[in-house]
Amino acid sequence: MKRTVTFLIVVCMLVLSLSSAFAVSVNDKVDNSQTVVNLLVDSINKGDWKTYVDLQANINREGIQGFINDADNAKNGLGIFNVKSAKIKEMKALSDDVVAQLTNLSQYKQQYNEVQAYLVGIDYRVKKENKYFFNGVNYNLVVLGKEADNWKVIEMSDAPLEILIPAGYGFGSEDEKEALKIIKARINGDIVNKEGKLIESNKASYRGIQIEKGINSADIQEAPMGVLSTGDHVRPDYIRVYHDRSSSDPNYHKTISTDFYYYVKNVLPNEWYSTWPSESLKAGAMAVKMYGWYHVYHPKWPSLNADVKDTTADQVFIDNTEVSSTTTAINNVGGVGLENSSGAVFETQYLAGTQGQPGTQSSGKMSQWGTKYWADQGTKTYIQMCHYYYDNSDKSSGAIATFSY
Structure with missing residues (x-):
């Protein structure tokens, strides 16, 4: 009898010891990235929003806290508030060369000492199925960086x-x-669920892209309302933008659905100088348009009920900043989309570059100053500029291609 009791005491002590070893608090030093992914999903499952916010990088914390503090988001079950339960089903680490194809890894590596990413299948149960969360296993790209060794x-x-x-x-x-x-x-x-039930549609109609494509009214009247696309990619009707840029914005820390054409018109003049040559602006129009298009397909901020933010985390979007020269450029490339050599729409990344320099060929990142350089030289069209930066890069193993919509 004594031996049995002693054995049970030892087992209990061992279990308690093991439990305490794995009970990692978010306030403790967390030097294992996979542990953080587990803590993150556990916080979602429990609705522990303090831990959820604490696990975010400093650059995102204020915006996410703002979303969580908005009572309407909780009341309406938006974004992360839509989740009833969450459990990791499968997870694998991704190498840098894979991650570079999917997000702006080079920028993250400039900001953080170390970066690690995972492909994570999370089994969600939700209050209402939508594009951001559906019942069943959803797949996320989770990217982590080290801040102060955590x-x-x-x-x-x-x-x-x-x-x-x-x-x-x-x-x-x-x-x-x-x-x-x-x-x-x-x-x-x-937008469908696992059973194929249509939840909502995001197809631009003929009427929705009339100006962008320069279609006349007679063509509109003769054609049925529908999708203008000759390939596998349908031009989005709208994009959801999380306003995180300025506290003077009346929609600060709110997600707003915005007409896709309006979005592009009010991003380009905030990313490219509107006085630059037309071929430069057209190249910029392609990059801006396809970046937004990609993230309508693959929302970057599902927890915020949003496809993109209005900041440099994505693209700077400011209401009512349209400029005629940039809108003309957008219209001039209307009906033209970009896909990689595998036929997929990709994240058309870009960066400032250096004044008077063309930028790096096949870098997977369009140089803004580089497009001006080529336009000033008069040696490349906007499509040739797109090829220069995106062909044979981490975004496309071969030459990119255009498609019509």
Whole structure:
């Protein structure tokens, strides 16, 4: 009897010891990135928003806290408030060369001592299915960076399975195959759930892109309302933008649905100098348009009920800042989209570059000053500029291609 009691005491002490070893507090030093992913999903599952915010990188914390503090978001079950339960189903670490295809890894590496990313399948149960969360396993790209020796979450975006799976970076699971079907429907403008039920549509109509494509009224009257697309990609009707740029914005810390054409018109003059030559502005119009387009397919901020932010975290969007020269450039490339050599829309990243320099060929990042350089030289059209930066890069293993919409 004594031996049995002693044995049970030892076992209990061992269990308690092991439990305390794995009970990592967010206030403790967390030097294991995978532990942080587990803590993050656990905080979502428990609705522990303090821990959820504490796990975020400094650059995102205020905006996420602002969203959480807004009573309307909780009341209406928006973004992360839509989740009833969350549990990790499968997870794998991704190498830098893979992550560079999916997000702005080079920028993250400039900001953080170390960066690590994971492809994570999370089994969600939600209050109401939408583009950002559906019942079943959702796949996220979770990117973490080290701040003061602690791993923090930089990005938790929708994972582009249509890029990852053909390249051999998926799990090969049935859950993943079901999620891929949902993404493929989204690419064609239909937001559906696992059962294929239509939740909402985001297809631009003929009328919606009349000005951008320069279609005359007679053509509109003769054609049925529908989608203008000759390929596999449907031009979005709207994009959801989280206003995080300025406290003077009446929509500060709120997500607003914005007409996609209006969005592009009010981003380009805030990213390119409107006085630059037309070919430079057209190249910029392509980069700005396709960046937003990609993130309508793959929301960067599902927790905020948003596709993009209005800051340099994505693209600077400011209401009512349209300029005629940039709008003309947008209209001149209307009906033209970009896809990579695998036929997928990709994140058309860009950076400032250096004045008077062309920028790095095949870098996967368009140089803003580089587009002016080429336009001043008169040696490249806007499409040739796109090829210069994106061909044979981490965004496209071969030459990019255009498609019509």
